[in-house]
Amino acid sequence: MPLSTLIQRSSQPSPSLSEAQAHALLRSHYDLQGELQALGSQQDLNLRVDSEQGRFVLKACHGSYAEVELQAQHAALAYLREHGLPVPKVRPANNGADLLALEIDGQPLRVRLLDYIDGEPLTRLKHMPARLMAELGGLCAQVDKALAGFDHPGLARTLQWDPQHAVALVEHLLPVLTDPQRREQVAALAQQAAQALAPLVDTLPQQAVHLDITDDNVVWARDAQREWQLQGVIDFGDLLRTWRIADLSVTCTALLHHVEGDPLRILPAIAAYQAHNPLLEAELRALWPLMQLRAAVLVLSGEQQLAIDPHNDYIRNNITHEWEIFDTASALPAALVEAAILHAAGVTPHSADFSTSLPLLPAIAGHPVNLVDLGVLSPHCEAGNWEQPGFDQRLLAAQPAPASTLHGQYRLSQTHIDRPEEPATCALGVELHVLPGTAVQAPEAGVWQRIDAQRGCLRTAHWSLWLDGLEAAPDDGQTLQRGQALGASCGFLRVQLCLDSHLRPPFFAVPSHAAAWLALCPSPQALLGFACDAPPLADPQALLARREASFARSQKHYYAQPPHIERGWRNYLIDMQGRSYLDMLNNVAVLGHGHPRMAAESARQWSLVNTNSRFHYAAIAEFSERLLEVAPPGFDRVFLVNSGTEANDLAIRLAWAYSGGRDLLSVLEAYHGWSVATDAISTSIADNPKALETRPDWVHPVEAPNTFRGRFRGADSAADYLRDVDAKLADLDARGRQLAGMICEPVYGNAGGISLPPGYLREAYAKVRQRGGVCIADEVQVGYGRLGEYFWGFEEQGVVPDIITMAKGMGNGQPLGAVITRREIAEALEAEGYFFSSAGGSPVSCRIGMAVLDVMRDEGLWDNARDVGRYFKARLQGLVDKYPLAGAAHGSGFYLGLELVRDRQTLEPASEETMTLCNRLRDLGIFMQPTGDYLNILKIKPPMCTSKASVDYFVDSVERILNEGL
Template sequence: MTNFDFLAQPSALPRPDVTAADAQAIARDRFGVDGTPTELGSQQDRNFRIDGPSGVFVLKVANPVFSADELAAQNLAMGALHDRGVIAPRALPGLDGSDLQRVELGGERLIARLLTYVDGDPLTGEGELSDAQLRSLGDIAGRVAAGLTGLEHPGTERSTQWDLRIAGEVVDRLADHVAQPARRRLIEEATRGALARLEPLRDSLRIGVIHGDVTDDNIVITGADIDGTDVPAGVIDFGDVSRGWIVAELAVAVASALHHVPGEPLRALETIAAFTAHQPLTDPEIEALWPLVLLRAAVLVVSGEQQVAVDAGNTYAAENRAHEWLVFDVARRVDPDEVESLIRWRLRRDAAACAPLPLFDLGFDDSDVLDLSVTSHRLDEGRWLEPDIEARLLTETGRSNGRAVTRYGEFRLTRAVPESAAATPTLALAVTARVPEGTRVHAPVSGMLTASGDDWVLSSPGLDVWFSGLVPLDAAAREVAAGDPLGTTETLTVQLSRLAGHRPPAFVRPGAEPEWRALSPDPSPLFGIGLAAPEEDPDALLRRRDASFARVQEHYYAHPPQIERGWRHHLVDTRAQTYVDMVNNVTAVGHAHPRLVNAVRDQWALLNTNSRFHYEELSDFTSRLAELAPGPLDTVFLVNSGSEAVDLAIRLAQTFTGRRTILAVREAYHGWTVGADAVSSSIGDNPRALETRPDWVRLVESPHSYRGKYRGPGAAAGYLADVAAQLAALDDAGPDDAGLAGFIAEPVFGNAGGVMLPDGYLAGAYELVRERGGVCIADEVQVGYGRLGEYFWGSEQQGVIPDIITVAKAMGNGHPLGAVITTREIAERFAAEGSFFSSAGGSPVSARVGLTVLDIMRDEHLQENARIVGAHLAARLDELAKRFPTIGAVHGLGLYLGVELVRDPVTLEPAGAEAARICDALLAEGCIVQPTGDYKNVLKIKPPLCLTVEAADFFADALERVLSD
């Protein structure tokens, strides 16, 4: 039988059919060991722990595709490592003296081996690994790699699916087993990228016998003190022993560490450093390491999916899939150039550099520093997205000052990439100066000046100075002394490196900032000025917030990014990472709209006071609102928020009718003021809501078309019958002033995630209320004002005209602005309560904001955009719902949508915890979305109305990837 060749074999390798009884008989009859068998996990073999009077052993029954030579080579490798002090199992002879026992089970010829048992706890179940554990993983992998050096055996000449030399072919062959298209595309794209980086290195990578599977599954901690610096560890499972790339031994170990440190993947540097203490890496191996980590992750996931498909009972393979996908996801998000530089730095710390001299005979000062950070006003109005904006701003500043210079250590907004599913390199490790043409550049240190492509490097002990844009005095390499002229420039980029002969990336992703600052230090001293940007610390800011801001005013996410800029439908944090904003219905026309910014600035420069003064903006704005309102609603009150609007609407109804009782819908949220909170009954916002309603509030059944009491075509009739019964009971009880004043409901169930009310529900409810002289209030704070696309007001969808409309949020695009729109009759009756006044409601600035928002919505056709993009996004979400049973329903209309998540599509058990995890995962994908509803299981999707089809697709693709996990 020849050795195994994965590419020449059928790809399906189900485990041999071996029962526990078979294992017990083999151990007893072939090895003389009697004991109780317990099956252990394996991808393709059968492994059993045998506990008996003579000790504990492991019986391995190999997959029949593996030859005796291959198994003999594994035994040899175990023995070689054991002889060199590595804790490893040993193969024991059978009763006939052979350590390979041929057995026949069910007509299949198999080979069994009995191994000594290595006692200890595997790293797999350890959760987040300490630095000591990460080093232990690298230490044992390095000792294994060193211990197998020079080993030769014909059984190692094999080709398994784990041989990273054929990783591309393995992924091609098995990728179809990844059922979800989005996941499959990710695997294929990542594999192509890794192979492209690896191709020029293949012939330079050393080959030898490797274990091939030194992972957290196969490392056992044999010492008690896992927090110490010296953690004794053993290695098991030699089933993948073969010839391969030596650096692959480390790649496998690093990949296995990643799911233990998903938030800090660069902590795997501990594993790498520990490995190289025993098995140093060559330069090509350092360069190849991360592409191999990514290939290992890709092979793991496609192999896991394939193994489960062909061997449904393989719980070991099935249970491993979750962390294998996590390993892949973490690995693909790490930039290989960045990690290569960090590895080189970690492994090769050079001597300290001498103090450098200035580059120029120019006196830079603070006015010359160009701010390219997230909060720079030089980048307002979306200028940060313009091509070559950095060069143009440098030129502008240079022309006005005679010189200009960028900052080191700055997270540059100009490097931000909208709609990016992974972190983008924004941290500047280089500095660029704009100086008068022909300015002479002096050597900051003594050393050798040599060309590197179009760039130049000045190499000195402990420090390399890299130049882009230098016009040298002499094109030949030469020795220079500190202060000597090097050449001239107009625009010069300078970067320092403490890695001899290696230039780190000029921009890197957030994370590992201390390492980057040590590897590529601040070149500011070369300019004679402190240029470094202040270091950001979002966690410290969060602690300050919690110290002074009432914590009941919650924030999104346990560890939120510090958001300091918005643009259209994007948000940007202080590290210049962008997010598609899928939740900000307040910002209807988009963040930082230039027309709105300028309108507020201009009005504030003229006048801002209160509505008791006489000015044009108030009349213009209220007239526009009255024109937009349906039917007889022609009178406007202006307030500061939706809560105030609802509060005022309730008072209007009570005053107009002379009665107190307000009918409200269960599960609704209307606001935080005393009146608005009284009619809010969402237990998602207030767990005691149903117990604490005042006696003047009566609740009717939630007309929830998905999980409510009545569903289907007759749902409205059922709910209306309940409303009628409740109103009849109210008719017969209490004094006249306790009778029905009004009914309040959202025309679309916004708090539940955009659930559409059953057709005819509001029309029937309004009729029942008006029969008793009650007032009908439509709370349009969330769902109205063009958001539904098909309709400007949500009540239009239900075919009704309310007596009072409340609106806010979208009116001010983030400015505190709300309104109550009603009839003149209802408004005038309120005079019995005295005059009404809101200090900021209807102020000149507020009115100008409201007018400008309406102008932008009209001129940019945002209601139509909500219709088109909303329909496109809803179709994408509906398609996902067909493939992912976790999506119970897609609610809503236009750009007010909700994705309801359930654990069971029949019982509709809410998936609240899953929704929270999905929102966290979507943040990592570059999307901000949050859960809503009484069970916090609905993803509320209510972005700025300027959302594009491309951004909608970006969100849908991200959700598909997250749901696939």
């Protein structure tokens, strides 16, 4: 088909067919009747048919389409079905033909009927995870691999979407753009892409391709876990023979409106394609220019079709994201995207040869140089000093000259907080501290491009060298010979190589772009004469494999692919590439991470002595006294242990010893620890799916007084829930069993911080004490000031227990737990033998425990938990008021929960949505995990130094994700 016919065809509106005509056609040619629904198309007419015989798609196109082209599509569908690919089947008409040539209202049409594949396209998906991009790329590869063996006469066609005609089509359609700025942008991008593509076209393999495997033409459906699963590929209207790489270029171009302006987010699709159907290096190099040309054709074709067919809603709705695709295709330098594509495909490009280059700084080449570590684990970084402006340069200047930073190092100073985007942390060059006046020479001949008095670029035949910190630099445009003076150093010199002379690279790159930028900006060590490369980071996947090969797998980790975390500061955890994650779930680190007081206290005490509590030292007496000061009056004895599990286990033993009984009441949906005894009283099925089947006969769970989703709801439900307490106690009374006591979290921790109904513990405690039992308040998670409004959780209920257990934040991460009780209860255990915990109450733990109390007081963390906690709760309540999925905000202070439900009436838990939300929050730089028996509650327990700014970032991010859709 000549180009003139191509252009004429690209200017046709969709066929016109009334609903009555469509019904008549279906009845007369297919014996079908049913409801019709219009499906979008740019130049064809597609109608979904819902009939008793099934669901179909009626497709009508202009009669100018050659029959052999449509028969090629039908043959390809049958061929791909034989190869196990999910594509529709063509349904023959009553006369046995799979293609009808009709004329309706003088309109020549070609009509066929196909099976409808249930599901939905992902075109309007507001956030597309990398997994789906990879699946789309892998699918494209599988279709191409299958079609490599397919041939048909109808493949030899001229199509407007064939990239072999893209340059001519762009030139023809450019006048449809009335905005001169836009017209110039499209022309410039197309010209740039055509120039890059020209040397490659003769090496590109050709075959049959679908040419439209996009988010619009691949159908998906959610499974029971609400994960998208592939259902099938539709719309073979662009099938033809052309370059193989064209198919992937179409797929990747369609993904550009899902990447929020960052083209490199499509790399998982490319890597997945390469894994299934390896491409030649020439094809990989052609991919980005083909995508740019496709983007240009998309916007031009869309604007033209809208002018021809202004009432076509499908075209109108696509225009916005087609321009988004175009702008994204222009967002990054082509050389960078090419380097990223090659890296994703596992292809290593040729590197530059510096073997004949002279040293940039002859005076220091070959001499020892002090290398300055500015990475995430640098010993120079402590107590947040890296946040100070100019930190790197001051540290470098403090080293004896010559000194150098490291190329390719992820610098801690470049991190940022409470922002969704990655920080640019990877250094693409080095900074040097040298003696002022140190001579700088041209390593190779080139032209000097002057930026200002101290900055410029030496452009050689094969690379460019960017320098900052020169005295007496050459004039702009001056040609320099190899070895000619470039000037002298000011004492601080920044050096950066770039293999693409058209680029002015940034000095820092974001981690996801780092591999591509490092390919373009290699180490300058060959020009400097000393090694200045940062050591490679540990492979997080290999490290995770080592963990799983040696560390018992029942000890789980957060996330399927967890970030590698080795540093923290305040309410942030920092990965090895310098990204700071807002820590919204770490209730152990109450003071925040990396607190200098903790480091100082532990280091000093370790330097003196650390031993067990049977020795006599001051710290154990001092810390015990401090704990009794924060306990209610009447509490006068302390046991020190290492964890909440040990504290609760010891509390059970105390209850047994004091009461003489063994039977304990515990509360459903609660978690108290992992030891044999504490696991026995734990009933949270999220922690132990068999929790309700494995209770020993001395444990008597009572109904959970969950005022949100329990059997009885609301603040006045205490009496209803107490009936189950009465029933359990009556049963024990009838059997003559001595009650040992009752253990309960005063605020429902694992259920997201839900308050118990007022009066519940007052009445329950009275009933237990009436029978000689003791009341244990498990404050491990909710106590110690975290609630903001109360120091202890039991204060909210207006009661005082007999035994208090605590741990978690007591040591800010140091293993530390405690049991506080009265003398008569404590001494009851002594009659049964001694109690001893080898490390419980060690000097180091006691000193850290006291320091935690000091810091919480001195830094106002209890007040912060109250004040910021109130603000936090109000903001969460705002989500509940606005979004049906946000069912309730629980808790207070910095012990909060946001419960997600699919239905406000039935309270069906939105478990899968909650996990999706948590994973998406991680993408935005926030750590969050689900809790509750249904894992549908956000477990919000951040360090108590958390600020309002961090609260706003967290809640805004949750709202953003709710708006994206779960």
